[in-house]
Amino acid sequence: MPDTVPSDAYGRILTAIDVGEYRPGNRLVESELAERLGMSRTPIREALQRLETQGVLARDGRSLIVASLDHDQLGELYVVRAELEGLAARLAAQHAAPEEVAVLEDMLAEDEGYRDDPDALSRANKRFHRQIHLASHNRFLIRQLEGVRRSMALLTSTSFAAEGRTPEALAEHRQIVDAIRARDGDAADDATRAHISAAYRTRLRVDAEDA
Template identity: 40%
Template sequence: MSLVRASDVAYEQLRQEIIDWVLKPGTLLGEIETAERIGVSRTPIREALARLAAEGLVAASGRTAIVAPLSHKHVVELFELREALETQAARLAARRRDPERFAALLTEFRRGPEEGQPLDGRRPYFLSSELDSAIDEAADSRYLRSALEDIRGQIARVRFHARSNADRLSQATFEHTQIVEAILEGDEVFAAQVTAVHLRNSLADVLGSLPG
């Protein structure tokens, strides 16, 4: 395994463990212990931790690194930034959209579970990621996309504790459907408005489910 590859492996594993709350906020990430657990040397771990710190998932002070704390204030500030970025991305996507791609997404969002089958809690998050990608590409703004990518790891970590809320999953799917419809119709104003409503509802849900 090359040094670069080892660093990528360490980064991906630690990032996923943080997002999935396997590594909880405040967990100490010692280089030696983490390297032994993942099965790489300390240098790739150091590089991976630096990347995670740049994303806001790890807090580092000197040689000490911990999983970044996640307070209610931090979540509110994250969603304030997210709303500013994502409403603008939705406006641009409505302006520059590929109708065929958003029409296909609309079909997927409108398709409910098979008759007699329970709601698949993973599907809304998969479709949400697909929508993010479609909006990023349609908006066609490198700086906006870069800013969004910088916070998506933190967003994914916050989302984890809202996944068990079936009512919210259904409501979020409806909100996503409205966003896709607005973009498909080229309605920039409505696309931004429904995106803002979706994010404010998501924030309220997350704050109600976040561990104290």
């Protein structure tokens, strides 16, 4: 589970999807969620409607299910992610406070301890990228990246589970942080785009093997 759990219905349902408690194709029932979360049905209903509008949930007859991404949608998502994440890293190289860079360095050191735990590393990876988003100091970009994060929650597995991906990803994170610390926006952008491209290739390979 994440370090902090939201208190509102929308945030708690989205977090449950993000950590895999609900996976693509799973049905979400208003009454069951209200009982599970200890909330009235009204905020649950509003949260489900919001998530459907955002494309996180989809209709299956009269039921709401967690949406899934097809091959084309996955490609479209990674194109947008590479553009936005690259821009965030470029802006972080320009605007990150020294303390924010230090936090990224701390995260790199901590993540070394998750080499044998793909799920923990996946959660750490989300924190790492979120920290770069915040270090960009651009609220409009951060808002767009939140939309990307919601869509990434619809992926059924983590690419860190693929053989050999963990050491590659950690090395890529190091390159990104080194560029941000050096205040080299071009290098930060390039390293981030290469990182997202490698993650996409890994996911395509995993999906092909599972087909």
